[in-house]
Amino acid sequence: MSAPRLEIDLHKIGHNARALVHLLSKKGISVSGVTKAMLGMPAFTTALRTAGVQILADSRLQNISTMRSAGTQSPIWLIRSPMIEEVAQVVEHVDISLNTELDVIAELSKAATAAKKTHGILLMVELGDLREGIMPADLEDIVGEVLQFPNIALMGLGTNLACRSGVSPDAKNMGELTKLANATEQKFAIELPIISGGNSSNLDSILSGADVGRINNLRLGEAILLGCEPLHRQPLAGLHTDAFTLVAQTIESKLKPSQPWGTIAEAAFGAPKSDAPASLQAQGHILQSILALGHMDTDPNGLTPISNVKILGSSSDHLFVETGDALLPIGSEVRFDLNYSALVRAMASPFIEKMLLNRATAT
Ligand SMILES: *Cc1c(COP(=O)(O)O)cnc(C)c1O
Numbered sequence: 001m002s003a004p005r006l007e008i009d010l011h012k013i014g015h016n017a018r019a020l021v022h023l024l025s026k027k028g029i030s031v032s033g034v035t036k037a038m039l040g041m042p043a044f045t046t047a048l049r050t051a052g053v054q055i056l057a058d059s060r061l062q063n064i065s066t067m068r069s070a071g072t073q074s075p076i077w078l079i080r081s082p083m084i085e086e087v088a089q090v091v092e093h094v095d096i097s098l099n100t101e102l103d104v105i106a107e108l109s110k111a112a113t114a115a116k117k118t119h120g121i122l123l124m125v126e127l128g129d130l131r132e133g134i135m136p137a138d139l140e141d142i143v144g145e146v147l148q149f150p151n152i153a154l155m156g157l158g159t160n161l162a163c164r165s166g167v168s169p170d171a172k173n174m175g176e177l178t179k180l181a182n183a184t185e186q187k188f189a190i191e192l193p194i195i196s197g198g199n200s201s202n203l204d205s206i207l208s209g210a211d212v213g214r215i216n217n218l219r220l221g222e223a224i225l226l227g228c229e230p231l232h233r234q235p236l237a238g239l240h241t242d243a244f245t246l247v248a249q250t251i252e253s254k255l256k257p258s259q260p261w262g263t264i265a266e267a268a269f270g271a272p273k274s275d276a277p278a279s280l281q282a283q284g285h286i287l288q289s290i291l292a293l294g295h296m297d298t299d300p301n302g303l304t305p306i307s308n309v310k311i312l313g314s315s316s317d318h319l320f321v322e323t324g325d326a327l328l329p330i331g332s333e334v335r336f337d338l339n340y341s342a343l344v345r346a347m348a349s350p351f352i353e354k355m356l357l358n359r360a361t362a363t
Contacts, residue, residue: 002353003249003333004293006346010047011358012240017051017224019238020203027212032057032077032196034221037344039063042070043356048224049074057219061086061093068093077122079219081132087111096120096155096194100132102145105152112151120155121146122196127159127176129167136180143184156194157181158217162201168231169202171210178213201230222340230340246303246336246346248293248319250328256288258322268315269295288312289328291319297349302342306335 021031033053038044040063045056056072058064059080067076078097082090084107090097091111099105099121112119123142126133134142139157146154159177161169174197181192197206197215200223206212222230227239235241289309294300300314309321309328321334328334338346346352 001247001355003247004297004351005247005353005355006338007245007247007355007357008044009240009243009357010043012227012243013044013225014047014051016227016239016243017048017053020220020223020236021052023207024218027206028216029197029206029212030055030217032079032217032219033224034058034079034199034219035063035067036060036079037221037225037340037347039347040066040070041354042067042072043359045070045072045074046359055217061089064093065089077219081124082108088115091115091117091119094119096122098122098124098132098158100124100134102142105146105149109149109152118151118153120153122156122158122194123154124158124160125177125180127161127167127173129161129163129165131160131164133159136176139180139184140187143188147188147190154190154192156192156196157184158194158196158219159198161198162231163199166231168205169198170205171213174202174205174213174215175211177215181214199230200224203229203236204231204234207236225343226340233339242337244338244343244346245306246293246298246338246342246352247333248291248336250289250330250332250334251292252290253323253328253330254288255285255327258283258286287323287325287327289321289323289334291321291334292317293319297351298338298346299341302339302345303336304339306337309334 024031031053032055033048035045035056035058040058045067056074057077057079064076075095078090078094081099082097082104087107088111108119124133125139126135157177161167181195185192194217195214196217196219198218200220202218203223223236227241228235294315294317296316300319309323312320312322
């Protein structure tokens, strides 16, 4: 087995997806399974489908192409506003895209007309997180224009919170989205079948019984993968939080001083602040190992050792760990849990082997 590698337990991920689909269906909420962190990997989309996730959603057209090339028949949403030069491919591969700009929707309309297709859109509404979204006061005008575009079907509204600024989804902002949906329907005598209330960070409020208003869809990535909600990073009951393990190999093990010597200036990644707890900083010599894993591979700050080591610091290519009383043998492996930041970077790194465990059988 090669290292560094990311071990991915597809059975645990499938279990999480199934549990979330079940819990949310009781509240009339469908799940769009967000595939971006997994780069649209076919074994993952199969696990989602097998678990009852009917819609797939990704922010990147490359991942969506991967899924379509693998033969995915599921409806796919593009959950980041399309770039203008992408519109023809968006119309070809994507059923519904999330939009906020009339310039983009105009281009989607032209591309859809040329392809003799109807392209669905959700308009994203800004509710305070200052990520993507139309300001609520502008929504009516924009809907009026959107309804004029040929081959564009306005399928509903969406919002995204807790992403840039950490604004929590709650009954209040979900109520605001509900009111906007109702007002839009009345004003234009249309139906908005999809009201997509957000991402994994909505689960806290929804599962604790807050009024969801007209929310009937969530776009879930992190909760399916890591089994936790992103607001307080608490595990969700009954979900696996250990579907992923990052494994790195030891390339140096030595007894070294706990403190550097010489004139100290900036290190490769800025100020050389030692990550070590104060108790470690002046304790003479310690057993230190270097693992072949660094910023090129993952977010070292998002790793938690499963093995009995402490992370001291990192560089592009090295992770420095203190190993207590035992010298790690050269070539031995050290295992880590990952947070979302470490996970997405590990998935995107070409240097990390992805090892799939417990694949679901295709349905
Ligand atoms: C990434 C993303 C999601 C999924 O977020 P999680 O916190 O991983 O559930 C949902 N919606 C949009 C627009 C996204 O970009």
